[in-house]
Amino acid sequence: LLNPWPIKGLFDVIFCRNVMIYFDEPTKEMLLSRLTEQLAPGGHLYIGHSERLIGDCTARYASIGQTIYRKIR
Ligand SMILES: C[S@@+](CC[C@H](N)C(=O)[O-])C[C@H]1O[C@@H](n2cnc3c(N)ncnc32)[C@H](O)[C@@H]1O
Numbered sequence: 001l002l003n004p005w006p007i008k009g010l011f012d013v014i015f016c017r018n019v020m021i022y023f024d025e026p027t028k029e030m031l032l033s034r035l036t037e038q039l040a041p042g043g044h045l046y047i048g049h050s051e052r053l054i055g056d057c058t059a060r061y062a063s064i065g066q067t068i069y070r071k072i073r
Contacts, residue, residue: 001016001019001031002023002027002031005034005038007038010038010039010040010043011038011039011040011043012039012040012042012043012044013043013044013045013046014035014038014039014043014044014045014046015046016031016035016045016046016047017046017047017048017051017067018048018050018051019048020032020047020048020051021048021050021051025054028054028055029054029055029056029057032053032054032055032057033055033056033057035057036057036060036061036071039071040071041071041073042070042071042072043070043071044064044068044069044070044071045061045068045069045070045071046067046068046069047067047069048067049066049067051067052067053069059073060072060073
């Protein structure tokens with residue numbers, strides 16, 4: 001997750017559950033920023049129940065359930 005991704009295009013849904021817990025706060029923020037860039041407008045991000053959004057990306061999501069977020073901008 002922390003190396004360059006061989007990914008082209010955007011995803012409608014990304015599940016990244018119970019992985020950020022291993023990373024320090026700056027790394028979590030960087031990963032969330034990268035995930036946000038790979039998510040299509042209106043797409044959904046699922047994270048673990050013990051995880052939360054942090055950093056600038058927070059303003060780009062609406063919470064639509066327990067640790068489920070829709071990208072709004
Ligand atoms: C607690 S498990 C969660 C598995 C699954 N996502 C779930 O919720 O059931 C944590 C997973 O994160 C993976 N992981 C940890 N650090 C990683 C990294 N830097 N890049 C990719 N995967 C990583 C581990 O290999 C493991 O599969």
